[in-house]
Amino acid sequence: MAPELVVLLLVMGVVAIPGAGAGARxxxxxxxxxxxxxxxxxxxxPAFTAVGYMDDQKILHxxxxxxxxxxxxxWxxxxxxxxxxxxxxxxxxxxxxxxxxxxxxxxxCYNQTDESHTLQFMYGFELHEDGSTGGYMQFGSDGEDFISYDLGTRTWIAVPxxxxxxxxxxxEDKILFQIARAYLEESCIKWLQKYLQHGKAALLSKPPKTQVSDRPSSQDVLTTLSCRVHCFYPKEVAVVWLKNGEAQPQEMSHSGVIPSGDGTYQTxxxxxxxxxxxxxxTCSMEHVSLGEHLQAARDKSMMRE
Structure with a gap:
């Protein structure tokens, strides 16, 4: 974050922001x-929180x-x-x-009551695979868009x-334009490149590890086969159970992908x-780090009589 953005907030007076940050494709x-x-x-x-992300890795808090x-x-x-x-x-x-x-x-401004309210501010920068770039600076209140800076037209666009x-x-404020434009078109890319240089190891693809186990189901006559997929990065992964080589998506349950706490993910x-x-x-998974699907078979020695 550049000190100029603090000036931006102070000059703006009323600020607010929208939803979640954009992850890297x-x-x-x-x-x-x-x-x-x-x-x-x-x-x-807390009354106030600020977090910074490089791709989906938290870098500052x-x-x-x-x-x-x-x-x-x-890193x-x-x-x-x-x-x-x-x-x-x-x-x-x-x-x-x-x-x-x-x-x-x-x-x-909104004639609001004393109920709980939220104020948000999001800004950032994207560097695409083809070399093109994009920046954004958005404000919102209570989860609704308020105003944003359009980098293409270099104008502020109101929502409500x-x-x-x-x-x-x-x-009409040339100083605000200079601050927003300089940050999104110059400073932001410099910070992104700096974090990329120092964070290459953390951002490299990491292949998943798997563990298959079984346990009695809540239904006494059945057994639950569990496939744990962990230690992978980035977070996009596809996991499916196969029965005699055929996918069983309708028969299985999925926990969703969650952080492991060390920069990798698990599911x-x-x-x-x-x-x-x-x-x-067989538990079959697909991940960008793998040349082909990774499979982990159920051990039939786990069968119960």
Whole structure:
């Protein structure tokens, strides 16, 4: 995050943002930040949180409880200078304060009650496989779009009627244009390239490992075969149980793909079978790191009489 963006928030006055950040497509890379402020914080939800991502890997984190910017992972630390965290901490403390002020401003703008409300800001940059680039800077409130910067037309575009006054003011402000344009067209790509240089190992494809096991099903007469697929990156993976070589997607359950906590991902696929069945059951998976489908067969010695 550049210090100029703190200036951007301070000058804007009312700010807000939309949904989730964009992940990188195959062969491309993305670098983005997502800030969230809430009017009614709790033990699990700080008043202000800022996170930075390189592709789907978290590289930076700050929240109003710790009040300090911390890099996530050794490779992220290698990309920044010794004073980076101190400078970022001071900047984000300023963001935290302004978010509190702007939550009150938005409440008046929308004539909101004292219910819990959310203020968000997202910005980032994408480098595509063909060398083309794209940047975005978006604001929203309570999960709804408020206003965004269009890099193609280099104009601010309002979504609700309440944002039209802000849109006109920002489109007439040359300083805001210079800040947004300079960051999205120059600074952002430099940071992305810097993190790519130091994070190559973390962003390399990692092949999945598998483990097949069985356990009694909640239905006494059946056994649940479980296929655990783990230690893979990136997160896109396809897992299916085969019965005598035929896929059984309708018969199986899938846990979804979740982070393992070390930059890799894991998932489970299960299927209920008759424990005395003599059919061949195989867990088959497809991942970008594999030249062909990886398969792990059920051990028939696990059969119960």
């Amino acid at each position: 195959a062969g491309s890379h993305s670098y983005w930040y997502f800030y969230t402020g809430v009017s009614d914080p709790s033990l699990d939800v 700050y929240d109003s409880e710790t009040r300090r910017q911390e890099p996530c992972g050794n 992220a630390q290698g990309a920044v200078g010794p004073d980076f965290c101190d400078n970022e901490t001071r900047s984000l403390q300023g963001w935290q304060q302004e978010f509190g002020v702007n939550l009150g401003t938005l409440r008046q 009627a309440q944002a039209q006054i802000t849109q006109r003011r920002w489109n 489970w696929a299960t299927i209920n079978i008759n424990p005395s069945s003599n059919h061949d059951y």
